Amino acid sequence: MSKAGGAPLGRPRGFDADEAVERAMAVFWEHGYDGVSLTDLTRAMGITKTSMYAAFGNKEALFRKTLERYAEGPGSYTTRAAHEATAREVAAAYLNGSVQTSTQPDRPAGCLAVQGFVAAGHLGDNACEALTGWREGNRAHLRDRFRRAMDEGDLPADADPDALAGYLMTLANGIAVQAAAGATRDELQDVADTALRNWPSA
Template sequence: MPRPASSRTQVRANDRTAALDAAYRPNAGVPLSAAVEAFRITDAPSLSSGSARALLRRPAVFWEQGCEGASLADLTAAMGITKTSRYAAFGNKEDLFRKVLERYEQGPAAYVARALRQPTAREVAATFLAGSVATSTHPGCLSVQGSLAAGEAGRTARDLLTAWRDRGRAHLRDRFRRAVDDGDLPPDADPELLARYVMTVANGIAVQAAGGAGHDELQQVADVAPRNWPPV
C-alpha cells in the first residue's frame, strides 16, 4: 500500500537529515552512498550520483576563493559535471552559493542551534565559541571566508552572508533575553551587547584560523571569553 503524502514528506525530511549528517559528519554512521541518493532525491534530482557526491564532498571552492573569486569553471570542475548540468541543477553561481550556505548552516554551522539549546547563557556562549573554533579550523568559516569583502559582482553573496550573521546574532540576543527573564543573567545585562560580543569573538577566531592559527590555540581564546561573563 502506498505511503500517505504526509508520511512520504517525513521520509524525505529524514533523508535530508541523513544526507547532511553523512556529508559533513562522516562518522555519523550513514553511508555516503545513502547521503548521495538522499541529496539527489531532495535537492538535485537531475544530478548523477557522482556529481551529487562531488558537491557534497567538495564545496571547498567557495571556502578557498570566496563567492566572487570562485569562477564557474572552477565550480563546474569541482563537481565534475558539465555547465549545462550545473545550471539545470543549481542555476547561477549565486544560487549555488545559497545551496552551499544551506548545507553549511545545517552541517558545519549546526553548532549554532546546539549552543542555543544549552541550559545556561554561559554554556550557550562557551558552546557557540567552541563550535566556531572547530568549524573555523575545519573546513573554515564560510560566513567570513565566503565574501567578507567583495566588489559589485559579489554583492549578492556579501549581503546574503551579512544577513546570515545578523540572524545568528539575533538568535543569541533572544536566548540571552530569556536568560535575563529566567534569572540566569543579571537584570542589568545587555542581551544585544552580549550577543555582539560572542559574535565578535567568533568572527575573530575565524579570521585567525584563516591566517593559519590552529585549533588548540584558538580554543584557548574561546575558553577565555566566558570568563568576562556577567555574574548572576
C-alpha cells in the same frame, strides 16, 4: 520544459546533486567567492557547466545553495548552543563550536560565511540577502536566548542581550579569520577560554 530547480523533465540529471553541492561548498569555503571560477567549481563538482547552470543556476545561486548547506551542517553550532542550560554554557558552546568548525582537519580552515562577507561587494542581491539572513538569524538565536536568561535570573539585570550576542559573533568571526591565517585549534581555544573569563554572572 524544465521543472523548478532541476533537470529537464524526462531526462535524468546524471549526478548526485547533494554531493555536488557539498563539493562546491568546500571550494567556496577554502577560496572564497571571488577566488573561485566556474571552471574550478564544475571541476570539483565533476559536472559540466551546462549541467551546473541547469541544476543550480549561476555562480551566485550556487553560492547561496552552499551557504544553506553550511548553515544546516558545519555552521549549525549556533542553534545547538542555544539549547544549553545557562547563558555561560551557551556562550561556551558557541565559541567552542566556532573553534572546532574553523579548524576541522578534513575541512578548509575558517568559516564559509566569513569568506562570503569578505566578497559581499561582488555578490548579487540574492547572495547578500542569504548572508545577511544567516548572520541576523544567528544573532537573533543568541539574543533571544540571553533575554530568556535574564528573565530566569541567569544574567545580571543590566546585561544587554543584543550586545552579548554581537560580542560572541565578533569573536567567532575573528576566530575564523585567524584559523584561515593558520592559527591552531589550541591557540584559538585559548582565545575562546580567555573571553569566557569575562562573561557576566548574575
